[in-house]
Amino acid sequence: MSGPVTRRTLLAGGTATLVAAPWVARAQANTLRIGMQSILSGPIALLGTSSRNSLLIEQDRINAAGGFLGRQIEFVFRDSKGQPQEAARVARELVNTAGCELLVDAEASSASFAVQEVMRDLNVACIHTNSETSSLTADPKIRVPTAFRVARQGVHDAVAGSLYLADFANAKKINKWATCSPDYAYGRDTTAQYLQFFKKFKPDVEVVTEAWPKLGQPDFTEVITKLIQAKPQALFTLLYAGDLSAFVNQGNVYALFGQMTVATPNVDYPVLAAIKNLPAGIQSATRYLETFPDTPANKEWGQAYFKRWNERPTNWSWQNSVAMHFYEAAIKKANSLDGKAIAAALTGLKINSPFGADGTITMRDDHTTIGYAIGWGQTIPKDPFITDIKPADWGKIIELETEWKKQQNYS
Amino acid sequence: MDFNALGACFTTPACVVTQATSGLIVGMLLFLVAAGLTLIFGVLKIVNFAHGTFYMLGGYVAYSAYVATDSYALAVLAGAVAMALFGVLFERVLMSRVYGSNVLMQLLVCYAVVLIFDDIVKIVWGPEFRAMGMPAAFQVPPLFIAGGVVPPFYAVLIGIAALIAIVLSLGLSRTRLGKTVRAAAVNPQMVSALGVNTTVLFAIVFAIGGGLAGLAGALAGPVRSLSPGMGFSILIEGFIVTVIGGMGSIAGAMVAALIIGLVRGFGTIGFPGFTDGLIYIVMIGILVLRPQGLFGRPL
């Protein structure tokens, strides 16, 4: 008879602990906890883990240098699985339960908007490191006083890419295009922006078909054959990570890349490595490349990352690294961890960075960064993977971005 | 909705051939998954919610085997065999304990297995996606039939799946084991009364079901990215196929899988962005008009 009784007691005890625990454990000691949330499982977990890897390197570096305001830092990592609802919950949990005093939101776009709404209610500094959707910071209605973005921005990339691709298309006389992008905010918005600028620079361009596969869709066959039907001269795609790899592998089966030129801004090192038969001559943006900008600082960072993790960094890696550089500088300047104080210090802050086009990156007063390196080139199947890189013109980018913001009634 | 494009597609042979092949390949791989699901339901009256996990593990095992041996045939074989064994293990260790209990209890056990193995895959193969890469033998240009594109690799996959469908249906109708399985699907008490060892029978059914799902995962390896949690979307589609075809009917699974494949193939032209919704509408319609599915016996 003792069997069930002990089991029950155990169970009751266990349940009590479970129920009590979430609010028992507040941050102990003097360690400064920094919350980080991202996609750490699923088909694009690669990007989430590469963000985390980069932050762990930063954690060691910052702690070795004495931490923030004399306190050692410690990251608290959470997997939101990329779901907005879970992301919102996790953001609140990181601050309210785990006692984090700073946040690094390494979510993809859809979840970042959810996190942004949570930030509205919490007086904690937050840097979005991976969401490229422009409206996150550009739209004053969505902007939050204590939340910033250290990432490429869709509209910047769109201007740079369109300029490059317009030159390329003019040279090759390509005007029938198709698009194939993931069916969510980033894919939809960014494709629209690319097309808008692309048509501005090359008015005779014609979009013959659009395909919108789901994020993480296992089979792209129907999408690929649809593209083949439309017979475009070139394809523009915003697929990335596992989806891009599957798309290329399945596209190869149909010899897709012999039938049309492909342009994509989203080729990261690990994707390049994972695609076994990378077609040469894809027009590609540099997500992160050790060779661009071709400076010792950049090369050193890239190789340090490789040494520690035995794989190469992604675009998300450098963005998270820069986020910590900004925090470091801003906290020193504000001498405080208060959200508003950090926000004040961050606004307009310019830091030296290996990833800057001219060695610096600036946090503009609309909470987004400018001056990071953007370039386009074409792929080759082996190291350094992208060659003939042409850097983008930041003057032109800002000019057109301002125009675009006016159109959207953002300013 | 774009009926013009759909109409234009139906009038050009090239488009019909291309979209039909893409529908076939999606459908045939789906059939392999759904056949196991429907077989297990037919005989054991159990809805195997963990079926997607077999598919995922099959893909990963094949990936490792391919990396180790560089042989696609061996990789596929390894994926299928490993999952057949895993099916038996799963049935003996876990499912056999919840026979006859609430369907939700079975769901719970399956869900736990899904959670556990998604993480085990993460631990063993890493959270990043993996890509097997196309075997050298298939790195050939696609065939053109009536102007439509038919990749040789997919032609081979369709062939293998069709072969398996034939073997399966012959096996069920001609062999002693197959007849027992079919009898068990109709009347389980009768079969055990006739002295058939149902324990062994159930294990065999799970081995076949698991093996088929593993095979599908392995076959798809060269073109689909492998990642933890990838079994989920396959499971849902497998369900849809099983329900439309009729729970327990292999022929139904085949027909339904082809319907889904073709709806996907042509839906992407006529209803871009809403092919999923289209499939659910088909499923709801069938359930309302004919709850037992196209080929199912009324419950």
Place this chain on the structure above:
Amino acid sequence: MKRNPALRDALFAAIVLILLLAIPMLHRSPAFEDFIIRLSAMALFATSLNLLVGTTGMVSFGHGMFYGFAAYAFGLTMQLTELSLPVAALFAVALTTIAALVVGAICVRLSTDYFAFITLAVQMLFFSVIVSWQSLTGGDQGLRGGIPRRRIFGFDLGSQLHLYQFCAIVAVLGLLALRHVSMSPFGNTLRMIRDNAERASFVGIVLWRARLLAFTIAGGFAGIGGVLAALFVSGAYPELADWPNSGQAIFAVMLGGINSFLGPVLGAMILLALNDLVQRFTEYHGLVLGIVILAFALGLRRGVLDFIHLVWSKRAR
């Protein structure tokens, strides 16, 4: 003499509510408050599902659609109109109830397994409509721009404390109402259908009508949960209406116990706490959660409260 059980339930609810409202006066803990806010949404969601699963014996795989439907209905009403919060919430719940009536009219005539599948299919259809209808719903990324929190009677749901109080009151009252439904003659009717549908129809119960009513009520109460969830995340997301979310409710019901009224509440508590706790120690929370679920399913073979009842009644005898 026996006391009036209805009064006893009301008394119990009042005590719980007073306790919940008193805690923040004594000690503010944002983590605890967040937990209760989330629990209130989830508890209503799971308990309403149990009206179908446990009380009536109808296994619905698509209950999340009403949770999500209400969240969107509420969020959109708040964003697009100037209606005050309680009016918008009531409107959203009413709309959800109507939606449940319509969906139920299609689904309830199907028997057990097929009922489960058709509810799943309808939910998936609803989910893909949300994702596709970008101009209204914002597609994959949900309603952008947050839900405006207009003040009502000095209540500001942007404040965590007020949100906590609001959720606690709504949840306790909602659960009390569900308890009333489950103990009413209609609740008894549902148990009759679960126990023996054939016999039930031979005592004059029109099965489909009873099932449809149960489905509609359950949908409405899930909607109340959905409104609370929308308030917590200040938005509405497709995931609220996706099948893993329906699955969560099913697991809450199963873990807590389908034959005890408070089982699903306990189950929701366990699930939320487990999720939060495990996530803190390992990124392999699926592994841990899976093992715990297996232990429940194969060890207890029933929900916690049902198990306790069983042991209790064995002892009493």
Place this chain on the structure above:
Amino acid sequence: MNVEINHLTKSFGGVRAIDDVSLAFPSGSLSAVIGPNGAGKTTFFNLISGAFMADSGEVLLDREDILQLSKTERMRRGIGRAFQVASCFPTMTVRANLMAAVTAHAGRWTSLSHRFPSAGMRERAEEVMEFVGLTDVADVEATILSHGDQKLLDIAIALALEPKVLLLDEPTAGMGPDERWRMIERVRGLWERRKLTLIFIEHDMDIVFKVASSIRVLCYGKVLAEGTPDQIRNNQAVIDAYLGAEENAS
């Protein structure tokens, strides 16, 4: 109530389970339906109560044809039934079973307004409980009742609906000899006091001949004979059918 059945026919997959059956049960009679296994007795009950829909024929209840009505409608017109395998609500107590039946009968089964049925309904339930002798086990869950008590509960549920016609499918099935007699005495007492039209299926010939005032014999879906116990006892066709059935069985 007077029950009259004309040319009732029902086939299952080409087999005629009930083949052109015409029978009459006068108001207030106590009749037994007998016949070898597979004669179609339970099917006959299912057709009268509306569990199955007949292919053709008439079921007249005081001259009104109820053949097209649903089982719920028929029950409302006064046809009650108990089942061969006791059919009740297993997880509910005896009292709750009867309260449920009474509430349903009062048309209050969708009621959310009040938590407990009125005192009047409560009394009805207690009355039925007492009538069949289940008061001692009022608070016991139906699933743990003895077999006999479950059969009684099944009948009590039917009685709670105040039927004018009561169909009992083998009320003594699965009982020991002593229990059978006690059961059948209760059934007889019930009939006497309630003045019902009572029709029961029974296998035990001793019981049938002792209790029933008239007997109908079904065989392979057809009416083989009808009459008083004495007439049936001496009917050669009935004797052949029963002997034949036993030969087949062995």
